[in-house]
Amino acid sequence: MQYQNTCEFAQQLDEQDSLKTFRNKFLIPQHNGKDAIYLCGNSLGLQPVSAKRYIAEQLTNWEKLGVEGWFEGDDPWLSYHKKLTPILSDIVGANEKEVSVMNSLTVNLHFLLVSFYKPTTKRFKILMEGGAFPSDQYALESQVRFHGFDPKDAIIEIFPRSGEDTLRTEDILAAINENAGELALVLFSGINYYTGQFFDIEAITKAAHNVGVIAGFDLAHAAGNVPLKLHEWGVDFACWCSYKYMNSGPGGISGIFVHKKHFNEDHNRFAGWWGYRKDKQFLMAPGFDAEPGAEGWQVSTPPLMLMALHKASLDIFEEAGGLPALRMKSEMLTGYLEFLINEINLKKGKELFKIITPKEPSKRGSQLSMVCTGDAKGIFNYLSKNGVVGDWREPNVIRLSPVPLYNSFTDIFNAERVLAGSVENI
Ligand SMILES: *Cc1c(COP(=O)(O)O)cnc(C)c1O
Numbered sequence: 002m003q004y005q006n007t008c009e010f011a012q013q014l015d016e017q018d019s020l021k022t023f024r025n026k027f028l029i030p031q032h033n034g035k036d037a038i039y040l041c042g043n044s045l046g047l048q049p050v051s052a053k054r055y056i057a058e059q060l061t062n063w064e065k066l067g068v069e070g071w072f073e074g075d076d077p078w079l080s081y082h083k084k085l086t087p088i089l090s091d092i093v094g095a096n097e098k099e100v101s102v103m104n105s106l107t108v109n110l111h112f113l114l115v116s117f118y119k120p121t122t123k124r125f126k127i128l129m130e131g132g133a134f135p136s137d138q139y140a141l142e143s144q145v146r147f148h149g150f151d152p153k154d155a156i157i158e159i160f161p162r163s164g165e166d167t168l169r170t171e172d173i174l175a176a177i178n179e180n181a182g183e184l185a186l187v188l189f190s191g192i193n194y195y196t197g198q199f200f201d202i203e204a205i206t207k208a209a210h211n212v213g214v215i216a217g218f219d220l221a222h223a224a225g226n227v228p229l230k231l232h233e234w235g236v237d238f239a240c241w242c243s244y245k246y247m248n249s250g251p252g253g254i255s256g257i258f259v260h261k262k263h264f265n266e267d268h269n270r271f272a273g274w275w276g277y278r279k280d281k282q283f284l285m286a287p288g289f290d291a292e293p294g295a296e297g298w299q300v301s302t303p304p305l306m307l308m309a310l311h312k313a314s315l316d317i318f319e320e321a322g323g324l325p326a327l328r329m330k331s332e333m334l335t336g337y338l339e340f341l342i343n344e345i346n347l348k349k350g351k352e353l354f355k356i357i358t359p360k361e362p363s364k365r366g367s368q369l370s371m372v373c374t375g376d377a378k379g380i381f382n383y384l385s386k387n388g389v390v391g392d393w394r395e396p397n398v399i400r401l402s403p404v405p406l407y408n409s410f411t412d413i414f415n416a417e418r419v420l421a422g423s424v425e426n427i
Contacts, residue, residue, distance in 0.1 A: 002333060004340040011414035014337070020330050020405060026050055026317055027248070027407040032388035038416045041390045042404035043194075043222060043368045046248030046314070055313040059305055078305050082296075085256075085308060088315040091323050092247075093220065093239070094230035095258050098294035102308060103275075104301070106221060106242040106255045107136045112298055113238045113257060114144045116268040117215050120185045124214075125150050127186045128176060130168060131160035134194045137219055141188065166357035167198040167364075174208040181212035189216075191223030191239075195394055197358035197368035199227055203234040210235065221245060224256070226331070226366040228324045231258050238263070246367075246404065248314040254307040259295045273300030317406065327405045331367045334403035334413055338369055341417035345424060353424060357398070368402040370394070376427050383423040389416050 004010070015021055027047040029036040039047060062070045062078075071078045082102050090100040103109065118127065125148070127141055142152040159176045161168050177187060187209040192199045202218060209216035218239040223229060225246035231239055239258040243249035272289040274282060276299040279292050291297030321327060339356060346352050354371040373380050377397035384391055384399070391401045403413055 002336065004337050006341060006344050006414075006417075008411070008414055011337075011410040014333070014410035018330060018410070020321060020326065021409070023317065023321055024407045024409060029407065030390065035388065038389045038412045038419070040401040040403055040408065040412070040416060041392050042248070042407075043226075043245055043400060043402035044392050045244055045251060046225075046246055046404065047407055048250070049248060049313045049317055051316070052250065052310055052313045055309040056306055059309045078303075081305060081308050081312075082299075082303055085311055085315055088319045088323075089256055092225055092229070092315075092318060093241070093256075093258055094228070094234075095232045096261060098264075098296075099232060099258050099261055100256060101259075101295035101299055102243075102254050102256045102311065103299045103303065104255055105252060106219070106240055107140055109240040109255050109257050109298075110137065110140045110219060111144065112271060112300065113217060113240055113259075114140070114186075115271050116298070117217055117238050118144055118148075118186050119215075119269070120145075120148050120150065120155070124183055124185045126155050126157055126180060126183045127188055128157045128159065128180060128184055129188050130173075130190060130193060130200070131158035132193070132195055133158075133190055134219070134221065137188070137190070167193075167196050167359055168200070170201045170204055173200070173205055177205070177208045177212060177214070181214070184209075184212070184214045187214055187216045189218055191218050191220040191229070191241075192226065192366050192368070194222050195370060195398065197222075197365050197370050197400070199223065199359070199364050199366055202229070202231075202236060206234050206236050222368070223366065225318065225324075226368075228328055232260065235262075236260060243311050243314070247311070248317075248406070249311040250307070252307075254304060254311050257295055257298055259298065261294075264293055270298065271300070275299040275301055275303065321406065330405035331403070332362045334405060334408055334410065335365065335367050335369060336362065337410060338401060338403055338413045338416070341413065342369070342371065342420065345417070345421050348421075349424065354420070367404060368400055370398050370400045373397050373399055379427045380420075380423045383427055384416075384419055387419045387422065389419045 062074045085102050086097045086100050090097045145152045145155040206216040215237045220241035224241035242255050243253040276297045278290050342354050353374050356371050358365050358369045381393045391399050
């Protein structure tokens with residue numbers, strides 16, 4: 002696509018956009034009486050207009066039915082989670098039985114590690130990307146300690162080559178092979194939160210399997226953002242949150258994936274009654290007997306209101322035609338933003354904004370991370386003051402994420418105008 006740096010061009014793309022009406026399904030935060038330019042869906046997705054109704058329906062069920070709400074009404078709570086899995090499994094590329102909604106993200110990472118990190122005295126190491134989201138680092142360190150190992154010995158982090166911003170797939174695969182004899186687990190994010198790099202999940206999974214190692218992924222920044230084929234790629238397990246690209250509200254309910262090939266194994270689990278065989282759950286018998294499939298990892302009574310919020314958003318994904326349709330627009334929005342940022346650099350004759358996210362659309366989602374020269378924090382504050390909502394990462398990185406469900410090409414054009422203004426005014 003040949004992009005142009007004009008408002009007319011952006012408006013023309015908006016007119017041709019088959020997803021343009023979806024913006025009306027979201028509540029856009031206001032800035033000085035106008036829609037803010039919200040480019041922060043990688044951190045907290047916007048509220049669907051329908052969210053209040055979905056919650057109100059369940060409040061009414063609670064009001065009218067009391068405890069009977071678990072079994073009666075249009076959406077008995079006992080099986081409400083099953084209404085989420087068809088759409089969710091489509092989003093992550095899984096069979097329905099391989100997906101379950103429960104808890105929140107780091108909690109689920111821990112529960113999955115209980116089952117899938119099985120260190121022995123010889124093979125106890127975990128290979129992960131350097132600079133992973135801190136919660137994942139803390140989770141892994143504490144799991145390693147829980148098994149009696151020292152994180153300094155047990156966690157191998159791999160970093161980009163010097164002078165490079167992102168990891169090369171060949172280096173990840175080489176690290177897996179070099180450490181093969183000592184690895185118990187490869188755990189990567191799907192998309193690195195800082196750089197926006199979309200890892201080659203399939204290649205990493207295959208390389209791990211070739212040396213007999215389990216491959217798990219934290220898809221916080223990937224789920225609902227890029228097309229995934231977890232089942233086909235043979236990924237062993239994964240988890241994600243629903244409040245970033247999946248717009249399901251702050252602290253929204255998380256989801257897990259466990260590949261079918263692991264269903265018949267005898268797993269270590271930290272179990273609870275909600276993961277018990279559904280047909281016998283209420284016999285309240287001693288001795289844990291897991292529900293087959295990913296639902297066997299459920300632990301607690303599900304938070305109904307959070308599931309209702311999640312459903313409000315997932316129904317919009319379904320209406321939009323799922324990830325293939327969204328991805329096409331996402332690549333264009335991100336490409337347009339990249340083009341406009343580079344226009345500023347070109348005009349100034351120096352790289353004021355250095356984009357560290359990979360250039361290839363297949364290696365990124367909808368996020369661009371840029372290292373800012375000069376007063377980076379000042380630039381970020383200027384954006385905020387002028388209605389552009391992005392997010393800030395120490396020491397000098399601004400992340401901007403155009404989301405295909407609710408961002409327009411005009412948003413991107415206007416964001417560039419403000420960014421260009423920051424260069425003149427800071
Ligand atoms: C956002 C994010 C988290 C946050 O975890 P919570 O348990 O939801 O607070 C964890 N890991 C990654 C990779 C993230 O991007």
